[in-house]
Amino acid sequence: MRLLFIACLSPKTGNCTTAERIRAHIESAGHACEVRDVSEFQSSAEVAHLVTQKPPYEAALGIHLFKAGRLLLDIQVPFGVIFGGTDINEDVKVEQKRVVMEQVLLKARFAIAFTDKLKEEAEMFLLSQSSKIFVQPQGIKTKASEKFSWSEFLKSAGVNGEDVEELRVFLLVCGVRRVKDPLFLAEAFSEWHLENPQNVLVIIGPKIDPVLTEEIQTVTERTAGVFLAQERSQQELHAAMKRCFAVVNSSVSEGMSAAILEAMDLGVPVVARNIPGNAAVVKHEVTGLLYSTPQEFVRQSQRLLSDCKLREKVVRNGKLYIEEHHGLTQERETYRRLVETLH
Numbered sequence: 317m318r319l320l321f322i323a324c325l326s327p328k329t330g331n332c333t334t335a336e337r338i339r340a341h342i343e344s345a346g347h348a349c350e351v352r353d354v355s356e357f358q359s360s361a362e363v364a365h366l367v368t369q370k371p372p373y374e375a376a377l378g379i380h381l382f383k384a385g386r387l388l389l390d391i392q393v394p395f396g397v398i399f400g401g402t403d404i405n406e407d408v409k410v411e412q413k414r415v416v417m418e419q420v421l422l423k424a425r426f427a428i429a430f431t432d433k434l435k436e437e438a439e440m441f442l443l444s445q446s447s448k449i450f451v452q453p454q455g456i457k458t459k460a461s462e463k464f465s466w467s468e469f470l471k472s473a474g475v476n477g478e479d480v481e482e483l484r485v486f487l488l489v490c491g492v493r494r495v496k497d498p499l500f501l502a503e504a505f506s507e508w509h510l511e512n513p514q515n516v517l518v519i520i521g522p523k524i525d526p527v528l529t530e531e532i533q534t535v536t537e538r539t540a541g542v543f544l545a546q547e548r549s550q551q552e553l554h555a556a557m558k559r560c561f562a563v564v565n566s567s568v569s570e571g572m573s574a575a576i577l578e579a580m581d582l583g584v585p586v587v588a589r590n591i592p593g594n595a596a597v598v599k600h601e602v603t604g605l606l607y608s609t610p611q612e613f614v615r616q617s618q619r620l621l622s623d624c625k626l627r628e629k630v631v632r633n634g635k636l637y638i639e640e641h642h643g644l645t646q647e648r649e650t651y652r653r654l655v656e657t658l659h
Contacts (some may be wrong), residue, residue: 401571504610509541580634
């Protein structure tokens with residue numbers, strides 16, 4: 317079967333990584349799968365035309381019920397959709413988008429949610445047949461670059477001084493956009509850094525929103541202890557995560573944060589904002605630590621610094637959680653099985 321797969325493919329983002337991993341699952345089942353970026357298409361009519369070109373596509377798949385789903389509404393072949401997170405958490409609040417997403421869900425052969433919570437939200441806010449929505453957590457695979465230089469990485473982010481190796485680096489991994497709220501912790505972290513200069517916050521990820529990127533650059537230039545690093549390849553990012561003290565999430569909403577899962581897999585503690593998408597993965601004081609305010613973030617981070625047993629516990633449990641719930645084998649089987657229903 318020849319399958320068209322549409323997703324938001326901003327380089328080095330979670331969506332891009334997820335799309336590539338799912339494409340590999342589909343191709344391992346013997347199908348041909350072509351991944352295309354939503355930005356390539358202006359309308360659903362363009363996608364409908366593309367699907368009929370020779371050789372024609374026999375089925376389609378999309379990540380994000382609105383951004384990709386709306387482009388699949390006019391195609392004459394069966395399709396499935398994968399919830400992105402912001403579609404169910406944010407876009408449903410906009411009536412115009414919600415109506416489109418309901419149409420997509422009605423027409424789709426199946427839909428995949430990364431968490432039970434996301435499925436519940438979809439059932440609550442959208443007219444949907446519950447039997448169509450399957451829950452499949454993201455499969456995780458990490459690989460850290462062996463040629464990565466930690467001190468060079470920190471210096472390139474503007475972290476100066478002779479003892480960079482001694483610093484406790486909190487790494488905020490996110491694509492730079494409003495929903496990730498990368499400046500949420502800046503002021504409180506800076507105050508903490510002035511009390512304890514060993515603690516620094518480094519924000520890293522693709523600069524998706526140029527206006528917000530400028531804001532962050534301005535803030536980091538005048539805020540002690542907070543830095544903005546250039547994005548890196550996934551293997552280099554995993555190497556940086558492995559060396560940092562903790563991985564931080566400050567998002568307003570999440571479907572399922574790949575960075576959180578990757579941190580757990582790499583044996584790094586996670587300090588995440590207490591929102592439904594994060595709380596579905598991070599169980600407080602078991603697989604990581606949750607916070608709601610910048611001040612609470614500092615308190616939880618201080619606990620992580622002073623309590624070795626707590627740190628060891630969340631690292632151990634996080635790793636076990638990934639092994640039990642986010643294996644690639646189960647994910648591969650789910651996509652193989654569901655893609656077969658598009659035949």
